[in-house]
Amino acid sequence: MSADKFFDQISILRCPVCGTAFSQCGASLRCQNGHTFDPSAKGYVNFVPNAAPSRYSRELFEARRKVLENGFYRHVIDTVKSYMPDANSLLDAGCGDGTFTKALQKQTTLGVDLNKEAIRLAARGGGPVLWIVGDLTRLPITDASVDVVLNLLSPANYTEFARVLRPSGTLLKLVPQQGYLREIRALMGDRLHKEAYSNDAVVAHLSERFRLKDRVRITDTYPLTKEQAQDFIRMTPLTFNTNPDELDADALKEITIDVELLVANV
Numbered sequence: 282m283s284a285d286k287f288f289d290q291i292s293i294l295r296c297p298v299c300g301t302a303f304s305q306c307g308a309s310l311r312c313q314n315g316h317t318f319d320p321s322a323k324g325y326v327n328f329v330p331n332a333a334p335s336r337y338s339r340e341l342f343e344a345r346r347k348v349l350e351n352g353f354y355r356h357v358i359d360t361v362k363s364y365m366p367d368a369n370s371l372l373d374a375g376c377g378d379g380t381f382t383k384a385l386q387k388q389t390t391l392g393v394d395l396n397k398e399a400i401r402l403a404a405r406g407g408g409p410v411l412w413i414v415g416d417l418t419r420l421p422i423t424d425a426s427v428d429v430v431l432n433l434l435s436p437a438n439y440t441e442f443a444r445v446l447r448p449s450g451t452l453l454k455l456v457p458q459q460g461y462l463r464e465i466r467a468l469m470g471d472r473l474h475k476e477a478y479s480n481d482a483v484v485a486h487l488s489e490r491f492r493l494k495d496r497v498r499i500t501d502t503y504p505l506t507k508e509q510a511q512d513f514i515r516m517t518p519l520t521f522n523t524n525p526d527e528l529d530a531d532a533l534k535e536i537t538i539d540v541e542l543l544v545a546n547v
């Protein structure tokens with residue numbers, strides 16, 4: 282059964298409410314203070330059953346998956362892989378639909394996202410990854426239990442990342458750069474609130490908890506079909522305050538992926 286994987290690896294999980302260890306109680310994970318969570322037969326466990334609704338819809342994650350399946354992030358995945366240390370365990374914090382997680386998975390892999398729709402999509406099709414609806418500020422994961430934390434195009438919580446990493450563990454964080462999806466920004470024109478792009482604040486914040494070892498810029502521009510252009514428009518929060526149908530997908534002929542990989546140690 283798909284829920285068994287959670288009981289098989291129960292020692293890597295801890296209660297998100299009180300932080301104590303789980304034991305198996307029938308079909309439930311039960312902590313020492315009696316908080317219980319039931320892994321779903323669909324292959325994930327929801328540790329945030331009362332999460333507020335998200336603006337990130339199932340449609341957004343499905344569009345994002347199509348973009349990923351079309352290979353636009355292949356170069357990014359290959360670069361992240363090349364900086365991945367030899368490791369047995371991996372946490373993808375803010376894993377979204379799980380495409381990156383599956384491409385980079387290790388013997389023990391956890392994919393955590395606060396968005397239930399994303400995790401349901403990730404868990405579809407089975408597999409060994411422990412898919413978790415969870416809060417990055419209160420990870421349901423034991424101290425010093427994973428070798429690598431991935432944090433790809435997602436908000437971070439460095440205190441929690443440092444807590445769950447083993448000594449000398451590695452953090453691989455991907456952040457957008459100045460040219461990221463610039464063609465969509467141009468298409469939106471005045472509809473987009475313009476912010477200057479700088480990763481200095483990200484790097485400063487990360488450096489409070491981690492030692493930054495490498496910064497790797499990954500930049501590519503790809504031609505787009507109309508359908509691919511529509512997927513890009515639908516997958517990005519840039520267009521949240523706009524009706525995507527108002528944007529002229531025909532005018533989006535190419536797209537720039539411009540990101541930076543930050544490689545750091547505890």
Ligand SMILES: [Zn+2]
Pocket residue numbers: 296297298299300301312313314315316
């Ligand atoms: Zn508890």
